[in-house]
Amino acid sequence: MKPKFAVFPIIIFALMLSACAKKEENKSAAISPPATLISVAKAENRKLEVAEQTVGEMEGLVDPTVGAEVAARVVQVLAHAGQDVKKGQLLAVLDAVDLSLQRREAQAEIGRIEALLANQGKTVDRNQRLVEKNFISRSALDDAASQQDVIRQQLEGARAQLATIEHNTTKTRILAPVDGRVEKQIVSPGDFVKIGDPLFQVIGMQRLRAHLPFPEGVAAKLHAGQTVRLSTPTSPDKVFTTTIREIKPLIGTSNRAADVIADVVDQAGWQAGASVTAVVVLGEHTEAIVVPETSVVLRPAGEVVYVIKDNVAYQRIIQRGLRQDGMVEIASGLSAGETVAVDGSGFLTDKAPVKILQANDK
Secondary structure (H helix, E strand, O other), X not given: OOOHHHHHHHHHHHHHHHHHHHHHHHHHHHHOOOOEEEOEEEOEEEEEEEEEEEEEEEEEOOOOEEEOOOOEEEEEEOOOXXXXXXXXXXXXXXXXXXXXXXXXXXXXXHHHHHHHHHHHHHHHHHHHHHHHOOOOOHHHHHHHHHHHHHHHHHHHHHHHHHHHHHHHXXXXXXXXXXXXXXXXXXXXXXXXXXXXXXXXXXXXXOEEEEEEEEOHHHHOOOOOOOEEEEEXXXXXXXXXXXXXEEEEEEEOXXXXXXXXXXXXXXXXXXXXXXXXXXXXXXXXXXXXXXXXXXXXXXXXXXXXXXXXXXXXXXXXXXXXXXXXXXXXXXXXXXXXXXXXXXXXXXXXXXXXXXXXXXHHHO
């Protein structure tokens, strides 16, 4: 019978073999790092615009001051600063009592003169018959006819006076002269205004002017007639394309910027005083190679992309060009059609293994 302690060397040897096998597995795992999960995109050719962008301000070209055309007291104010108004909309009402009394007086005067004219007409007719019978001289008829003409002229003057009063009565209703916005409300109910006193300032919205500041270096590339695309927060879904009207220098102590001016006509929702974003197109790159902007990462060697071949990422140093709509132009270092890492590219190194994320894996 063999002694029991003879089995121990065999057990110890087996444990040593197992430990060595685990070390080999760990060493192998350290040599082959796990694949990084990434998404990819193909470099493609696309037309890119060479453009300059700035933020400016809209100015109203039509800003009439609404003034009183008759002397009266303000009875009611229906529009206030900041309110949008339409042409012909009632802004305020003035007291029309005095004009109403003048109208009644003028109507009474017309009635009096019409009675005089009718009576004088009878006198002329009677004198005409008497002249025909040689009872009175011709000069008496002429005097009566002349008096009739004088009364007729008086009637025309009275009627003109009534028309003036009626016209002035309409001026007690203060109306908006244009579509626009009330910039200032100058009067309040109870105020007495004289002819010519300002009541409101209304800024029209039919004709606006965009003032676009550009630095001196960019302004040198711009000229009148150049296309400019405008957008404003007050009408976010609308892009208005127009042209540069003129360029004015804005020379200050700290800069030499230029005021680039463009007109905006009949655009609903656009408002004076609002900000405006302008894009001026200077040219275009017709065959630019572009990739998603997130695929470009910074490494000690410079800006790089990772080109994916056979599930391996290869670092490629590139030169960046234009940026537009989340894409970046690759001026050198990449060809159209090559596949680059997008999501996860920031975790890659040269020749790192990768696993491409499929659409159904998301």
